[in-house]
Amino acid sequence: MYQLVIFDFDGTIFDTYEAIEHSIQLTFRELLPTHPAPSHAAIRPLVSTGAPPGDTFRALHPDPDFDETFWVARYRELYALHGQARARPYPAARDVLDALRARNVPVAIISNKAAVAVKAALAKSDLLEYFPDPLILGHGLAGVGRKPDPSSFTEILRPRLKEHTGREWAAEDRVLMVGDTLTDIHYARNIGATVCWCRYGQGDVQACEALQPDYTIDALVDLLEVVKVAP
Structure with a gap:
């Protein structure tokens, strides 16, 4: 039995691709109306890497000297206003969390x-109750680095787990990382976790398969079999 399951969010628990693409296009239409908004074909490969918005805008923007900080901030505002409604949990999310x-x-x-944004989506879908607030880590929280940097686990989550569960968490504890992109697979390896790759998500299939994840699932509900068969 695994002693902890860590989920990625985008492309793992929630289908957010439409929300992300729509918000990127809205950002371009608002801040650079003289330039065509990027197409699905241009956006999809960038999202599939699990890269942060800044990387995506740097790849898509025609001016290398654009104000990246302002663009990302506006993107997040537009996502909250217009993208959040397009994000939805994958089928059986509640069943998996209940189990x-x-x-x-x-x-x-x-x-x-x-x-x-993660908490807003979970609350909108009545799934927030499954995740203790201290165990939801994302951009904007002090000290939380971006995956695949392992510090969010080693420096932030592990101490919070001790407080939440009342016991020490050692490196040898069985941890399952569930995610859909190269970033998640590399992160799992960096923290010494078993990795369950979500083929149904937003990641690049060929690139992720090449990393030989420990488990591959084609639907979120399949995670229950991974947990069940764990040694």
């Missing part, structure tokens, strides 16, 4: 997405 709760397996979220 993990029944097995007394703690769950956490570590995302490169803004923590406020």
